[in-house]
Amino acid sequence: MQFNSIFKALGVIVLVVALGLLVPLAYSYLTEQRDFIALAISFGVTVVAGLLLLFIPKSERHFKSKDGFALVSFGWLAAGLFGALPFWFSGATASFTDAYFESISGFTTTGASILSNIEGLSPELLLWRSLTQWFGGMGIIVLTLAIVPYLNIGGGMSLFQAEVPGPTAEKLTPRIQDTAKVLWEVYAILTVILIGLLWLAGYSLFDATCHAFTTMSTGGFSTQNTSVAGFHNPLAEWIILLFMTIAVINFALHYHFFFRNFKVSQYWRDAECQFYLGLLLAAALTILATIYFTQEGLDATVIRGVFFTVVSIMTTTGFGTADYEYWPVYGQFLLLLLMLVGGSAGSTAGGMKTVRVLLIFKYMYGEMLKLLHPNLVRTVKLGEGIVGRSLLSSILGFSFIYLTVMICSVLLVSIEISDLTTAISAVIACLSNIGPGLGEVGPTDNYGHLGSFTKWVLSLNMVMGRLEILTLLLLFLPQTWKKG
Amino acid sequence: MNIIIAGAGEVGYNLIAALYRDYPKITVIDFNGETLERIRNEFGVKTLEVNLVDCPLFNHRGMEEVDLFLAITSDDETNMISCKMAKEAGAKKTFCRIRQIDLQGSKRKQTQETLGIDVVINPVRLAALELTQLTLTPNLIEKQDFFGGDMLLVGYRVQPYCQIIGKSGKEVRKWLLERNGELALIMRNERSIVATSEMIVEEGDRLYFFIHSYLHSDLRAYLGYRQYQKDRNRIFINGGGNIGLWLAKALEEEGYEVKIIEINADRCQYLSEHLEKTMVLNFDGTDKNQLLAEGLEEAHHFYSLTNNEEVNIASCLLAQSLRVPRTLALVKQVEMTSIIEHATPIHAALNPRQVTGKYLSRFVKGITLSSFCNVGHIEIQEMKMDADAPCVGKDLAALGCSVDLRIAMIKRGQKFILPQADTVLGAGDQIILLFHQLDRKKARTLFHAKEVV
Numbered sequence: 031m032q033f034n035s036i037f038k039a040l041g042v043i044v045l046v047v048a049l050g051l052l053v054p055l056a057y058s059y060l061t062e063q064r065d066f067i068a069l070a071i072s073f074g075v076t077v078v079a080g081l082l083l084l085f086i087p088k089s090e091r092h093f094k095s096k097d098g099f100a101l102v103s104f105g106w107l108a109a110g111l112f113g114a115l116p117f118w119f120s121g122a123t124a125s126f127t128d129a130y131f132e133s134i135s136g137f138t139t140t141g142a143s144i145l146s147n148i149e150g151l152s153p154e155l156l157l158w159r160s161l162t163q164w165f166g167g168m169g170i171i172v173l174t175l176a177i178v179p180y181l182n183i184g185g186g187m188s189l190f191q192a193e194v195p196g197p198t199a200e201k202l203t204p205r206i207q208d209t210a211k212v213l214w215e216v217y218a219i220l221t222v223i224l225i226g227l228l229w230l231a232g233y234s235l236f237d238a239t240c241h242a243f244t245t246m247s248t249g250g251f252s253t254q255n256t257s258v259a260g261f262h263n264p265l266a267e268w269i270i271l272l273f274m275t276i277a278v279i280n281f282a283l284h285y286h287f288f289f290r291n292f293k294v295s296q297y298w299r300d301a302e303c304q305f306y307l308g309l310l311l312a313a314a315l316t317i318l319a320t321i322y323f324t325q326e327g328l329d330a331t332v333i334r335g336v337f338f339t340v341v342s343i344m345t346t347t348g349f350g351t352a353d354y355e356y357w358p359v360y361g362q363f364l365l366l367l368l369m370l371v372g373g374s375a376g377s378t379a380g381g382m383k384t385v386r387v388l389l390i391f392k393y394m395y396g397e398m399l400k401l402l403h404p405n406l407v408r409t410v411k412l413g414e415g416i417v418g419r420s421l422l423s424s425i426l427g428f429s430f431i432y433l434t435v436m437i438c439s440v441l442l443v444s445i446e447i448s449d450l451t452t453a454i455s456a457v458i459a460c461l462s463n464i465g466p467g468l469g470e471v472g473p474t475d476n477y478g479h480l481g482s483f484t485k486w487v488l489s490l491n492m493v494m495g496r497l498e499i500l501t502l503l504l505l506f507l508p509q510t511w512k513k514g
Numbered sequence: 515m516n517i518i519i520a521g522a523g524e525v526g527y528n529l530i531a532a533l534y535r536d537y538p539k540i541t542v543i544d545f546n547g548e549t550l551e552r553i554r555n556e557f558g559v560k561t562l563e564v565n566l567v568d569c570p571l572f573n574h575r576g577m578e579e580v581d582l583f584l585a586i587t588s589d590d591e592t593n594m595i596s597c598k599m600a601k602e603a604g605a606k607k608t609f610c611r612i613r614q615i616d617l618q619g620s621k622r623k624q625t626q627e628t629l630g631i632d633v634v635i636n637p638v639r640l641a642a643l644e645l646t647q648l649t650l651t652p653n654l655i656e657k658q659d660f661f662g663g664d665m666l667l668v669g670y671r672v673q674p675y676c677q678i679i680g681k682s683g684k685e686v687r688k689w690l691l692e693r694n695g696e697l698a699l700i701m702r703n704e705r706s707i708v709a710t711s712e713m714i715v716e717e718g719d720r721l722y723f724f725i726h727s728y729l730h731s732d733l734r735a736y737l738g739y740r741q742y743q744k745d746r747n748r749i750f751i752n753g754g755g756n757i758g759l760w761l762a763k764a765l766e767e768e769g770y771e772v773k774i775i776e777i778n779a780d781r782c783q784y785l786s787e788h789l790e791k792t793m794v795l796n797f798d799g800t801d802k803n804q805l806l807a808e809g810l811e812e813a814h815h816f817y818s819l820t821n822n823e824e825v826n827i828a829s830c831l832l833a834q835s836l837r838v839p840r841t842l843a844l845v846k847q848v849e850m851t852s853i854i855e856h857a858t859p860i861h862a863a864l865n866p867r868q869v870t871g872k873y874l875s876r877f878v879k880g881i882t883l884s885s886f887c888n889v890g891h892i893e894i895q896e897m898k899m900d901a902d903a904p905c906v907g908k909d910l911a912a913l914g915c916s917v918d919l920r921i922a923m924i925k926r927g928q929k930f931i932l933p934q935a936d937t938v939l940g941a942g943d944q945i946i947l948l949f950h951q952l953d954r955k956k957a958r959t960l961f962h963a964k965e966v967v
Contacts, residue, residue, distance in 0.1 A: 403808065407782035407794040416787050 031511065032097045034089035036104065041083030043105040046174050047112050048076040050165055054116070054158040064152035065120040072115035079112070096510050098188035102171055103502045106493050109170050110134035113162050122151055127482040134489045136162030137170065138496035139378060141250025141348040141465030142488070144478040148255050153236060159251050160240040166496065167247020167277075167378035168217045169193040175210035192501045196375020196383050197425055202285050216284045217378075221246045224273045231266040245270050246277050248378045250348030250465045257350040257473075264334060267351060271341050275310070278345040278373035279303055301413035302374050302385040309384065313368055314340040317361040324358050336361075344368040346380040348465025350473040362468055366455060369462045380463030380495050382432055385412070386425050393422055431499055436461055439491050446481035456480070460488040461495040515539060516580045517878070518605070520566050520596055521587035522549045524848065525611070525637070528871035529586070530557050533878060543569055544587075566596050571603075578604035582878065586611040586870075594629050601630025609633050609877075611870070633877070640873055641866035642760035645842070648862070649749065649761075649815060650768060652840070653739060655720060658887040659727075660896050660946055661925050666730055667698060667887065667894060667946075669722040670737060672715060677738035684711035689736060693729050694930050698722040698922050698948065699889060706892050722889060724923055724946065746814040746839070747771055752799030752829050753820030754778075754785045757844070757866070761817070762792045773808060775799045800829045811836050819844045830860045891951045894922075897961055901941040905961055911935040918950040919957055 051073045058066045114126065114133035123129040128144045135142045136159055145151065151159075165173060171193045190206050202209045221242050228238035237253055244251045254260030258267055276284075283300060286292035297303050314337050321336065322328050335352030342349045343365045354362060372381010389410060396408045410417040439457040447453040447470075455467030456477070466473040477485065494502050504510050515537050519526055522544035534540060534557040541560045544550050550561040564570070566587060571577055583600040585593035590612045597608040610631040626634060647654065656669030672679060678686065686697055700707050701720040707713070715721070725733050734740045747770045751758045754776030762772045762785075772792040776782045779796050786794040797804045799818065810816065816833035818826035818841075826843040833841050842862040845851060854863035887894050899906055905913055910921065910933055924931040925944040931937065939945070949957040 403793060403795060405795045405797045405804065405808075407779070407786045407796045409783065409786040411787075411790075 031100060032089045032091055032093055034086050035093055036097055036101050037083050038086045038088055039101050040104055040108055041080050041086070042178055043170060043174050044076060044080035044083060044108055044112060046170065046177065047109050047165075048073060048080055050161055051076060051112075051116070051158070053161055054154040057157055058152075058154035061153060065116065065122075065154050068120035069116050069154060069158075071119050072112070075115060076112045095188040096504065099192055099501050099504050100510070102189055102192040102497060103493075103505055105171055105174075106134075106137065106497060109137050109165075110489070110493070113137055113158075116155060116158055120152070120155060122155055125482070127485050128478070131477065131485045131489050132159070133162060134492050135460075135465070136160075136249065136251065137166035138463050138492040139163050139166045139244075139247045139249035139346070139380065140460055140463040140492045140495075141244065142460055142471070142492075143251070143465075143476050144480075144485070146255075146476055146478050148253065156240060156253050157236070160243040160249075160253075163247045163249030163251055164221070164243035165247075167249065168214055168281075172210045172213060175207055176214045192497065194376060195379070195496075195498055196280075197386060197389075197421060197428070198375075202282060212285055212289065213281055216281055216288055217246060219288065220273070220276065220284070224269070227269050227273075228266055231269055232263055233261065233266060237261070241270065242273075245273050245347065245349075246378065248274060248277050248345050248347040248373065248380070248463075250342070252349060258338075259351040267334060267338055270349065271338050274341050274345040274347050274349075275307075277347075278306070278377045278379045280374045280376040281378075282376050299413070302388065305388045306374055306384045309368075309371070310341060310344055313344065313364055317357065317364060320358045320360045339365070340368065343464060344371065344373070346372050346462055346464045348459070350466060353473055355468065355472045355474075366458060366468065369455075369458050369464050372462050380461075382429060382462075386429060388412070389417060389422065389425055390429060392417075393426070428498070428500070431503070432461075435491075435494060435499055435503075439487055442487045443480075443484045446484045456484075456488060457491060460491040463492060463495050515582070517541070517582045518543065518571070518580055518584065518600070520544075520569075520583070520585045520593075521611075522546065522553055522561075523586070523588055524867045525586050525870050525874070527553065528848065528868065529584070529874050529878075530559060532871065532875035534559055536879070541571075543571070566592055567599070569596070569599075572596075572599045573603070580605045582607050582609065584609040584611075584874065584878075586874070588613075590615050594631065598630040607632045609635065609874075611635050611637065613638055635870060635873065637866045637870040638756045639760060641844075641864060641869050642757045642764065644869045645757065645761045645817065645819075645864065646764040648842070648864075649765060649770075650743065651734070651739070652743075656722065656887065656889060658894070660724070660923075661944055663727060664925075665923065665930070665946070666725055666727045667722060668725060668730065668733070669699075669720055669889065670739070672717055672719045672721060672737075673739075673742075674717050675738060675742050676717075678715050678721075678736070679717055681715050682711060683713040683715075686715065687711070690723065690725070691932070693726065693732070694932075695723060695725040695729065695733070696922055696932060698724050698894070699892060701890055704890060706890055720889075744769075748809075748813045749773070749815040749817070750775065750805075750808075750810060750813045750833070750838075752816070752818040752826070753844070754781050754794070755819060755821060758817075758819045759785060759788060761819070762789055766791045773813075775805075775808075800825060800832060802832055805832070806836070810838065813838050815840045815842070817842045817844075823847075823850070827854065827858070827860070831858065834859045888951075892948055893951060893954065895947050895949075895957075897945055897947055899939060899941055899943045899945065899961070903941075903961060904959070905939050906941050907938065909936050909938045913939075913960065919953050919960075920948050922946045922948050 055069045055073055058069055110130055110133050113136060114129040117123045117129035117132050118126050123132060131144050171189050202212055224242040224245060225238050228241055229235055240253050252258060258270060283297055318336050338351045339354050354365060370382055371387050372383055373379025375383045375385045392410045396410060400406050410422060436457055440453050443457060444453045449469050452469035452471055455469060456471045459465060459467035471477055516539045517537055518541045519529060520543045522542050530553060541562060542550060542553055543562045543564060543566055545565050547563045550563055554561050583605040585596045587593055593610045593612060597610045601608050608631055612634050613636060653671045653673055654668060655671055656667060658667045660667060690697055699722040723733060749765060749770055749772050751762055751774045754774050758774055762774050765772050773795055774785060774792055775795045775797060776785060777798050782794050782796040795808060810833060816838040818829045820826055823845050830841040830843040841860050842864060843854060843860055845863045845865050848865050848868050851863040851865050851868060854860050921933045923946045924933055947957060947961060
């Protein structure tokens with residue numbers, strides 16, 4: 031491990047977080063200055079820490095890919111740490127555990143909160159909460175790669191690969207730094223469009239900005255206790271629904287749309303996009319059907335609520351408009367499954383990713399055919415492309431590890447949580463970066479009442495989910511720490 | 515018509531055999547003196563023993579008088595280079611045989627132009643195309659474009675299951691008339707018979723129709739072939755070479771259930787990557803137990819297309835013993851095709867070189883005449899009426915048309931006319947003429963087609 035190089039690069043990442051802290055600080059200075067002191071101290075601490083790390087001399091030896099994985103893991107854990115300072119210093123949270131949970135929940139775009147009264151928070155802290163999600167959505171490392179042109183260490187691609195979700199990260203431009211830059215450009219353009227639309231739909235500029243940040247990153251933090259439902263603005267809900275869907279489509283497609291004269295119809299031709307939208311529609315319609323047949327019937331509010339919730343859950347955003355705990359159990363369980371599936375690769379969403387699920391189904395179909403025809407030779411295809419054996423086996427391995435981590439985490443949190451539904455759904459909601467779960471962590475509740483051990487397990491789950499598990503899990507492998 | 519044929523291999527030999535009577539000005543180039551001697555003795559054509567690329571003809575003035583340059587050696591690169599040289603030396607049309615290199619991409623036209631190639635023929639692709647046609651339309655015995663592809667002449671052999679059996683000539687004519695088509699000929703017991711209104715269609719007849727190309731599949735449905743084919747869509751292909759791959763690709767698009775058997779595991783991987791619905795199976799195509807396990811007994815077709823002639827014959831015989839309704843073997847020697855078809859229970863044999871030769875000779879004839887084909891003793895030819903032709907301005911009754919010499923169809927501008935006794939021919943009309951071989955002279959003087967050299 032090249033600790034010197036890792037910590038030096040970590041310094042850059044911490045400074046990027048400090049740069050982010052400037053935004054709520056400036057906002058606070060210009061408005062009521064409720065938490066100005068807390069933010070100023072946090073900023074100071076972060077800058078000093080960042081500079082100290084930056085002055086560590088670079089080590090001579092070559093930066094290996096395992097150093098890259100370690101840097102990404104430490105980078106995220108550190109971002110959570112410094113991001114938590116404003117919450118802690120301002121006294122908005124009862125303990126540092128809570129502050130860290132809130133901060134990491136922001137950066138990983140989970141949106142699980144320990145706060146019971148969100149409206150009681152100062153506007154500058156609300157802005158910081160939303161901003162952490164916006165940073166986390168496209169990725170802190172990708173952001174660092176984009177704004178610090180040359181991190182002065184090797185392994186750019188392995189860093190990128192470690193952070194961008196999905197089985198394979200697509201290099202859109204020859205230089206990885208340029209790819210990071212265009213991805214952030216696309217992300218920023220879409221966010222600005224959304225701010226404008228929400229503002230036109232009747233949100234205040236502050237609410238529009240906060241919600242645009244958390245929608246595009248599929249985070250799910252709101253400025254209201256009752257989330258998006260609190261605004262009673264159906265038009266804005268449809269707009270947010272649309273942009274959640276957009277945010278979960280592979281950003282490579284968006285890049286082609288914005289910069290490469292891509293036609294809208296080509297989105298539909300993408301195999302993953304097709305599957306994703308189909309799944310979304312099927313889930314929403316069957317839930318509507320069960321509600322229609324088991325409960326008193328449908329009206330516009332219910333239909334909107336179902337669509338919004340299904341999209342919000344499957345895109346791993348976690349905004350709430352309807353309390354789905356009143357739905358038939360079918361609907362609740364389906365939501366839990368959708369949480370596991372998550373969004374598309376290369377987007378801001380969490381979960382196992384639709385493309386992996388799709389490929390696993392295709393692989394299973396092939397294996398079944400093989401039982402009928404023992405000599406069959408079959409290649410799994412995705413759209414026009416061919417999916418190689420090694421990629422398939424890595425996907426199968428990933429899915430297995432994902433489920434293993436999930437089960438072990440449920441085991442750990444059930445030490446403190448007495449209700450099985452709550453335990454399972456809390457882990458899934460954190461691992462897949464959704465936010466609200468079922469039971470005691472349902473859409474109308476929060477994570478505040480859980481024990482601190484549980485909170486640390488869930489915090490770790492969120493980072494694991496965001497970095498697709500293996501990056502972080504590598505740190506627990508003895509070989510990673512050995513020399514050579 | 516001045517023709518140069520470069521390459522006197524099997525394809526070249528068969529081509530010369532098909533052409534030498536009609537085209538006296540053929541020059542054959544090859545570096546093998548013995549083959550050339552044989553050709554010279556047999557056909558009496560001019561030969562030149564030289565390495566093609568060094569050929570002095572390319573620097574010669576005479577190249578400007580060459581109408582057709584056919585590069586059909588077994589080497590793709592030689593063919594391509596010689597085409598370029600011939601074109602630059604002034605040859606009017608060049609023909610290039612390319613086997614391995616796939617000039618099918620989006621830049622194909624451009625590449626072909628820079629290489630000076632007018633027409634590319636790929637024997638493997640031709641064979642796959644021929645097989646596709648054989649599978650999709652097994653009873654099609656003739657297909658020829660007329661009027662630049664607007665009109666088709668198609669010939670079908672009437673099978674026992676055809677709905678058309680028992681219908682009278684009048685009924686068939688009526689159906690065709692509504693679609694601007696025409697019943698051209700009926701062959702019964704190797705003799706053409708007159709398609710009168712009272713005549714009843716029988717099993718085994720060969721019917722020849724003129725039909726608009728876009729109505730061809732309607733005609734197939736009318737005759738009863740389409741439904742029959744639809745129920746016979748399970749096909750086994752043994753051997754996943756390029757012919758097998760392209761055939762499978764074409765057939766899977768037509769809704770066939772294709773199973774392709776290949777012994778080489780790596781090739782199987784390649785096949786599975788390039789095919790969508792086809793099942794790629796990795797085992798030896800002569801393994802009876804495996805074939806049975808995959809349901810060969812329920813298959814409708816079994817084609818063996820490996821590189822190995824013996825394997826093809828053996829596996830076809832195996833399929834035959836399991837009562838597969840249609841078997842076909844790929845063979846390398848031309849003589850083998852008729853041996854297999856007549857002396858073994860295997861239904862058909864295909865030789866890619868023969869297919870190429872057939873295609874080539876047809877193409878050469880197609881350049882000189884607008885469109886031409888013969889059915890038994892009857893020749894069918896497309897002609898354009900010049901203003902000074904003796905027949906212009908006369909009606910058909912006055913021309914003395916008979917059963918052995920008649921006009922089947924007239925194209926005037928964009929309109930198709932079915933000729934009647936009082937139809938008057940005009941200058942610029944395009945006609946399709948049917949005549950008996952013996953009446954060729956009479957037909958040509960009457961309608962004044964330019965005599966072929």
